[in-house]
Amino acid sequence: MKLTIKETQNPTILKFEFPDFITQNESFEYKNIDEAKNSPLAQQLFYLPFVKTVYISSNFIAIERFSIVDWNDVKDAVAEQIEDYIKTGGKIIIEDVLKPKKSAITVYGETTPNPATLKFVVSRRLTQTALEFKNIDETAPSPLAKELFQFPFVKEVFIDENYISVTKYDMATWEEITLEIRTFIKQFIENGGTVIDETIVIEDTKQDKQQIKNFDNLDTTSQQIINILEEYVKPAVAADGGNILFDSYDENEKRVKVILQGSCNGCPSSTFTLKNGIENMLKDMLNDKDIIVEALNA
Template sequence: MSKIIIKETQNTAILKFEFPDFITKNKSYEFKNIDEASESPLAQKLFYLPFVKTVFISGNFIAIERYNIVEWNDVKDAVAEQIEEFITDGGIIINDSTLEIKKKPITIYAESTPNPAVLKFVANKILTTKTAEFKNIDEAFPSALAKELFKFPFVKEIFMDENYISITKYNSSEWQEISNEVRMFIKAFIENGNEIINESLLSTATKSEKQSISNFDTLDTTSQQIINILEEYVKPAVQADGGNILFDSFDETEKRVKVVLQGACSGCPSSTFTLKNGIENMLKDMLKDEAIKVEAINA
């Protein structure tokens, strides 16, 4: 199997171990101890580790909450290796056929972003495995949740990725007046079992195709290097702020890199500063080319 990817979360006690494919069928599980995990052989095995407090299994990842007796940096690689060995040896992650599914409470919390017009609503479950940006209700047909959110008169744009939704508001309303209403609506919508998004209906824009595996190898070497830098060093930071960045193009003659900013990054007052003083300087340094220029285009 492909190597597991280890990812940090906003909770320093919880670490995610991501698989290349889905390991559950649209269900999420939470185990607090070895008895609760009787139908998950992998979770049972993990509970033999003295620092494992809680095991979450959902989508394409296993998240583990640790006790404070250890630091993740000391044990995370060994845990990933143990999980990989378990799967390689034919171990079962979840016995879906016999497990009694408990309805998992949904929690939603609001998080500020560098863009004052955008608020990030974070869920305790995966909402989508693909990024999705909707500028209006007509574009939102793949997502029942987004369509309902656009019925609020103050909702201008919606961006969805992994476990969060970034909402851009019109200036006619202030977040302190409307954030709780939006948060409770999203929570109720998900808890009632409504479909969040039909990923098969998401169209693939040309700018996104340029970053797909099938097209990556056809790009020039510099464009490939730029994409790798954006993916590894820039994207995690902008995603944490409720946004996203996509490579659009590189002009070798003008040394101009064009990128697309989405979500909270789109229209953010600080985005120009970020482009010029952050991304542009990083590319100049890592590509050893002081002539590099970065320009944002509309999504």
């Protein structure tokens, strides 16, 4: 048996693909050796000092590394170790050990300033990466979002931290569909469904500027604007089921361009919030009365 090594969109995660399926319609994620009690192979992999997370699903094992090594230096050795383990009869998953129990959660709906969007809050963290889905074709990283788009009244889905913001078409009222969506989300997660597959999250150019690697290359004013948005604005819009991203700052026009996501996108009150909230805050904190804020997708 020979494994195929494949890169993912996340440079810290590498896939080791098998020629056949290794799980029975189940996916497993292990953050440490104690969580991997039903996977002797995952436990063995955690003895490697650079292994951060192990994912096992369908026909592959994906490993997220710490930054102490580069994959080019160790990937062949890891593949060989997995191959040797399988050749000697080692078990990947022991089905009757630590059989995952149905994990009870709570899900409740919260209204947002956008009448077309409802925020469904879950009693556990769902993702490390905020993701917005405008249609079903964008949902490769999120099986949950893909399933939500099967409902004819779902227009957009936004997932961040511990909530899912669902934007609907006018064909249905929230009174008619809230219970149906809430129940579906609750059962999907309780039954072990994947909300976000971190191994295939595609890097979003809209969020690149927020990252440290790009942040350091921006001008001082842009950095200040991002810091203000992150510290003062994002927590407030997140509470309403939305998100805001810095796009650009034009020093000549004193114009700040942002991108609105989730409930903020298309919200009737977003223009008021931009002008009377964010714009005034930036004028005050940057001590520049000429600052103008506009949303590219408002």
